[in-house]
Amino acid sequence: MKKPKVAFFDFSCCEGCQLQVANFGEGLLDILNLIEVVEFREVMSEKWEGDFDVAIVEGSITTPHGVERIKKIRDRSKVLIAYGSCATIGGINGMKNKFDLDEIKEYVYKDGAKYFETIPTRPVHQVVKVDYFVHGCPVYQPEFVKVLKCALQGIPYTVPDHSVCVECKLNENECMYDKGLTCLGPVTRAGCNSWCINNGNICYGCRGMVSNPAKNGQMDILEKHNIPLDWVVNKIDMYNKPRELEETETNGKKR
Amino acid sequence: MTQYVILNKTDLDEFISRLAQIKKTVAPVKRGVKNYAFEEVTSGKNVAVKYIPTILPPKKYFLPQTETLQQYDKSKKTWNAVMEFQEMIIFGVHTCDLAGIQCLNMAFSDKPKDINYLARKNRILIIGLECNDYCDEYASCKVMDNHMPNGGYDLFFTELDDFFMVHINTLEGEDLIEKTGLFKEAKEEHKKALKAMREEKRKRFKDEVNVTHNQLKPLFDKSFEAPVWQSLEARCVSCGNCTNVCPTCYCFDIEDEIDLNLTTGVRKRRWDSCQNEPFAQVAGGENFREARGERQRHRYLRKFKYPVDKYSRYFCTGCGRCSRTCMAKINLKETINELAQGAK
Ligand code: SF4
Ligand code: SF4
Ligand code: SF4
Ligand code: SF4
Ligand code: SF4
Numbered sequence: 307m308k309k310p311k312v313a314f315f316d317f318s319c320c321e322g323c324q325l326q327v328a329n330f331g332e333g334l335l336d337i338l339n340l341i342e343v344v345e346f347r348e349v350m351s352e353k354w355e356g357d358f359d360v361a362i363v364e365g366s367i368t369t370p371h372g373v374e375r376i377k378k379i380r381d382r383s384k385v386l387i388a389y390g391s392c393a394t395i396g397g398i399n400g401m402k403n404k405f406d407l408d409e410i411k412e413y414v415y416k417d418g419a420k421y422f423e424t425i426p427t428r429p430v431h432q433v434v435k436v437d438y439f440v441h442g443c444p445v446y447q448p449e450f451v452k453v454l455k456c457a458l459q460g461i462p463y464t465v466p467d468h469s470v471c472v473e474c475k476l477n478e479n480e481c482m483y484d485k486g487l488t489c490l491g492p493v494t495r496a497g498c499n500s501w502c503i504n505n506g507n508i509c510y511g512c513r514g515m516v517s518n519p520a521k522n523g524q525m526d527i528l529e530k531h532n533i534p535l536d537w538v539v540n541k542i543d544m545y546n547k548p549r550e551l552e553e554t555e556t557n558g559k560k561r
Numbered sequence: 562m563t564q565y566v567i568l569n570k571t572d573l574d575e576f577i578s579r580l581a582q583i584k585k586t587v588a589p590v591k592r593g594v595k596n597y598a599f600e601e602v603t604s605g606k607n608v609a610v611k612y613i614p615t616i617l618p619p620k621k622y623f624l625p626q627t628e629t630l631q632q633y634d635k636s637k638k639t640w641n642a643v644m645e646f647q648e649m650i651i652f653g654v655h656t657c658d659l660a661g662i663q664c665l666n667m668a669f670s671d672k673p674k675d676i677n678y679l680a681r682k683n684r685i686l687i688i689g690l691e692c693n694d695y696c697d698e699y700a701s702c703k704v705m706d707n708h709m710p711n712g713g714y715d716l717f718f719t720e721l722d723d724f725f726m727v728h729i730n731t732l733e734g735e736d737l738i739e740k741t742g743l744f745k746e747a748k749e750e751h752k753k754a755l756k757a758m759r760e761e762k763r764k765r766f767k768d769e770v771n772v773t774h775n776q777l778k779p780l781f782d783k784s785f786e787a788p789v790w791q792s793l794e795a796r797c798v799s800c801g802n803c804t805n806v807c808p809t810c811y812c813f814d815i816e817d818e819i820d821l822n823l824t825t826g827v828r829k830r831r832w833d834s835c836q837n838e839p840f841a842q843v844a845g846g847e848n849f850r851e852a853r854g855e856r857q858r859h860r861y862l863r864k865f866k867y868p869v870d871k872y873s874r875y876f877c878t879g880c881g882r883c884s885r886t887c888m889a890k891i892n893l894k895e896t897i898n899e900l901a902q903g904a905k
Contacts, residue, residue, distance in 0.1 A: 336821040468837035471800035476626040478616045480593025492800040492888050523798035523889050
């Protein structure tokens with residue numbers, strides 16, 4: 307069997323998710339037995355002119371140039387994987403959407419602002435069709451491998467649509483709320499094996515929210531723990547701001 | 562077979578050490594700020610003799626969170642059954658959790674028998690531990706009739722003055738007594754002390770809700786349209802904690818995991834929960850229990866109605882874990898009281 311041609315691309319992001327692949331260690335060799343990497347800016351300088359069997363796209367779309375570029379990549383790719391929170395939910399870049407775009411541009415670039423065109427931050431699927439999602443900031447390596455295996459077999463991968471609490475309980479962690487801390491686990495979709503909580507940190511909601519988060523119930527919880535709403539909204543917005551574009555542009559239809 | 566023996570409290574540490582030399586031994590150990598968990602121990606040093614129910618019940622040793630059931634090889638077209646089990650001793654199981662294990666045994670011995678479960682169960686020795694007083698305010702073991710020992714163990718420990726009274730229930734239990742060699746025969750005075758403690762305990766443990774044990778089933782029989790489910794609908798966030806920590810929840814999902822060679826792989830099962838959004842979703846996207854209130858009702862009926870119809874036994878042990886862990890502070894005792902209030 308000819309090895310599928312796989313390329314990595316990055317848009318607005320920190321490239322940390324690609325680093326997760328570069329850091330794979332020995333497992334990487336097994337993966338390289340399966341695929342031929344034809345483009346990967348972070349680890350090689352070659353470029354490929356033909357089509358891709360699998361394009362792995364990191365980063366969110368934040369400029370008109372980005373829109374054009376991702377459309378071209380989509381046209382050349384049989385399968386497109388959105389990779390990392392920036393690509394799957396807009397991620398940290400989405401915080402920009404909280405501000406007036408011109409104002410925030412000037413704040414960032416000062417006098418140089420006129421040289422930069424900017425549009426509201428969008429995850430990749432809000433611009434082109436995405437076949438697979440690997441959520442996370444950074445991605446959780448075991449999940450990436452799972453998704454890659456599905457993509458190579460041509461079968462769907464279902465992102466878990468239950469809360470991080472489920473994995474957290476299966477790992478028998480003491481709940482952060484019992485320690486007096488606030489955790490976004492109850493509204494965040496699982497799939498990372500409650501990575502952060504296992505390591506003593508709270509969940510920041512980096513994988514995006516479950517498809518049907520319970521708004522009223524969440525409010526109750528905050529009230530009971532005396533946690534101000536703004537504070538949590540800010541925390542959720544850290545990764546999830548571009549969700550609003552989804553709700554308005556798709557009339558709130560669940561994806 | 563002597564029914565009762567005693568162990569000096571000062572010998573408990575040595576007893577656990579000797580158990581651990583016989584086979585893998587697990588016991589309740591402090592986890593975090595205010596929780597406990599069953600963990601492997603090699604001495605009595607970290608074992609908590611007084612503890613509130615652990616985050617996960619001992620269920621995790623009978624039905625692990627994930628478990629391999631089969632191995633396959635696509636190139637050879639082979640499927641092989643896999644059994645994963647380990648000899649072990651669980652020390653310090655409270656009576657509510659003994660009841661939980663009995664419920665699981667019933668469900669998994671029912672046809673079709675779950676061979677993987679039964680193979681594991683037959684290799685686990687259980688040492689119970691009595692609660693002389695309530696663990697905390699979430700418990701409802703009295704109304705569920707699980708506050709007193711009622712079988713389901715090899716040995717059963719009751720802490721009294723400066724010794725443990727130990728009931729020997731099986732030959733395997735007796736074998737442990739002999740092999741560890743730290744026990745003395747119980748005398749009349751010891752038996753008297755046990756009796757006195759139990760009398761006190763009977764006074765202390767009272768039905769924790771406003772209905773009796775026998776009224777629970779009829780109450781839930783008529784509960785389908787009760788308004789309380791609407792109130793849970795508004796409060797529950799579907800975190801799945803209540804079901805994952807429940808000693809009698811046994812739902813699982815099956816998942817195939819292929820190796821990187823894309824040829825060989827394994828079939829696994831992993832705990833699933835009726836509180837999770839996609840649990841009752843079928844092909845085409847229809848979800849038979851889309852509303853959280855319906856999912857909560859299902860959870861309660863799976864404790865207080867369906868298993869009673871099927872096995873003549875409540876599948877709530879009264880351990881209180883669901884209430885203790887609920888993100889939305891949904892409390893089982895309050896739900897029952899609200900139902901009872903509404904039924905008046
Ligand atoms: S620590 Fe966070 S993820 Fe874990 S159970 Fe608590 S809220 Fe859920
Ligand atoms: S625990 Fe939360 S923040 Fe951490 S990786 Fe998982 S989803 Fe992201
Ligand atoms: S623990 Fe509470 S909030 Fe979570 S699913 Fe159960 S009832 Fe709902
Ligand atoms: S329903 Fe709640 S109290 Fe009853 S056995 Fe399950 S976790 Fe324990
Ligand atoms: S619920 Fe009852 S039996 Fe269980 S730990 Fe609490 S007091 Fe003991």
